[in-house]
Amino acid sequence: MEDKPFSQACENNKPYILAALKKAFAKTKSVLEVGSGTGQHAVFFAPNLPHLHWQCSDQKEYHAGINQWLDEYPCENLHRPLALKLDHDEWLKTSPSTGEQFDGVYTANTAHIMLENEIKALMHSVDYHLPKNGVFCQYGPFKVNGKFTSESNQAFHEQLIANGRGGYRDIDELAAWAPKLTLIERIDMPANNMMLVWQS
């Protein structure tokens, strides 16, 4: 059997992210994760947030790796990945596990990877589909007031652009693409990352 995909960054950031999610998703029933990546976040968060359902999603080519993690760490409230590529697939409106609308969305380290049409589609979709009082937790590195928060972030942004990715987004730019969402909290996290907590 092939080795599971592995991200050291996920191992480092997961306890800090979990602490933020416990508070932000305290009343949430059903979370859609956009861009589950390796699946490491999902297998750690689901058992630590037992009051909610955690639905993985990503582009299809990531599913085999995510499923390897879910096979090793199964959990009743953790659900196999659905296909979702922003600006390509239809938004996942209802949770197959609960039959209801997702009242939470989580995404980590996707805003700077996505192209502009993709991140715009993500912000628009969450803005449009999240029900009233729904919560969107968005983790990653962002620009603040047009500025990078560290030199290493600026260097990584330039590398992303050179590789044809979208690069870092300013928080105000994200907010403008999701006019019905309110940024209720911006939490500084280790390694010059942030957790943005949006509410519909």
Ligand SMILES: C[S@@+](CC[C@H](N)C(=O)[O-])C[C@H]1O[C@@H](n2cnc3c(N)ncnc32)[C@H](O)[C@@H]1O
């Ligand atoms: C840097 S990885 C982050 C993965 C994981 N969330 C983490 O924090 O380790 C970026 C993720 O964004 C996903 N992604 C990129 N473009 C996407 C799109 N247009 N729609 C959905 N997911 C996308 C990738 O498939 C990948 O899982």
